[in-house]
Amino acid sequence: MYVPNTPWTWAFMLVVLGQAVASLGLEAYVFGEFQTNLHVKDDGDGKAPEPTKTIPTYLALFIFGFIYELVLAYDALRLKNTIQVIGVCLYNIGMLIYSSVQMDQVNEAVKKLVDMGDIDPETWQNLKPFLIAAPCVVALGTVMLAFIAWKLYNEFAWTIYKHISADLRLKRRYLTYQIYIALLKFDFFFFLGFTVQFVVVVTGTSDSEFYLTIAAIPITIILLFLAAYFTRRESHIGQTGIIIVYFAAMAYFVFKLVRMYTPAREQDYIAIRSSLTTFAVLTLLLLVVTIGTAIACMMNFNKGLKPHIQRRKVPNTGELDGGKWGSGDYNGPPHPLGQVPQRMTID
Incomplete structure (x- = not known):
């Protein structure tokens, strides 16, 4: 798989990789x-105290977050998705907040375990x-990524300028498509984060609910691939x-939110309710935006964008000028409305 070989793309990857290695360490x-x-x-019923499960879950989710960001x-x-580059910067801010909150969560869990005599007091x-160093590393990485993303935005603009029409309407359609594809990838992380916490920590669920939650992970992956394919x-x-599936997913998360705060069931979620609530609310907000963007993409069907997105990777400047795309057919198959204009800016 090819990544553009430019100083700023290398800098972006090195910052993300360096931050991931330092944070994972x-x-x-x-x-x-811990x-x-x-x-x-043993607390008498064969189950370990809840804090012994919540802390490893928080930390494992933190580790997965950095790997997924990479x-x-x-x-x-x-x-060359500038929207996703910006999304990575926003994602990093979310990891900064999570790493900052983590210290208080670990402190509370350790205090409970010390009171129960299940962990060393020191x-x-x-x-x-x-735990203090972790958000400092992420904060530094966020500042560096924001600066490099600005440079990449200008760099990718010229390549895409030569790949797609200068028509402002086509520009907006391509931008909408980029936003939608990026949203699908972030939806996956938040849904998986919620599911993993639910499966590992939450007790008192029926076997059917547990297995359905497990099955939802591969189903979600397949549906996200289909969403991109259909677009x-x-x-x-x-x-x-x-889009109907998105609405069903919204109903699922609303149901989980209500259930977490229902007196009859809230004890099952108490150990990790704040984290589950955060993930559920963020996923709901993302789903609302995803549904709106999906509808916008569907309204743009059959309006000249399809030839430009049949190939997921935008050609490089060298390829456009004299490489394998130099013959002028890099825009995909002939368009039914005639030749597609060849220039566009995303500034």
Whole structure:
């Protein structure tokens, strides 16, 4: 898979990679120290205390978040998707907030375990410096990524300028498509984050609910791939079906939110309710935006954009001028309305 070989793309990947390595090192130490000092006692019903599950879950989700960000950054550069590049910066801000909140969550969990005699009393003092360092690393990475994203925005604009028409209407349609594809990738992270926490921490659910939640993970991946496929193929029927699925997903998250605060069931969610609520609300907001963007994309079907998005990767300037795309057929198959104009700016 090809990534544009320019100084700013290399800088973007190196910052994301460096931040991930440093953060994963800190989180690995925190997780290892926590597990080493943990002396779990049976509470009488064969279950470990809730804090022993919540802390590893928080940290594991943090680790997955950085790995997924690395994949998103690589994918954004490969596709020259400026919207996704900006999305990675916003995603990094979310990781900064999560890493800042993490310190208080770990402190509370350790205090509970100390009171129960399940962990060494000095554990918090050993973990505190590393928990403080984690958001500092992410904050520095966020500033650097924001500056590089600005440079990449200008750099990608010229390549796409030579790939797509200068028609402002076509420009807006392509921008809408880029936003939609980026939203699908962020939807996946928040849905998976909610699901993992629910499966690992929440107790008291029926077997059927547990297995349905597990099954939702591969189903979600398939549906997101289909959503992108139907958009590129400009299938009205497929897009309509995907939008209906989005509404069903919204109903699912609303149901979970209401259930978490229902007196009869709130005890099952209390250990991780704040985190689940955050993920559920963010996912609902993303779904609202995703539905609106999906409808906007469907309204743009059969209006000249399809030839430009059949190939997911935008050609490089060298390829456009004299490489394999130099013959002028890089815009895809002939358009039914005639030749597609060859220039566009996304500024």
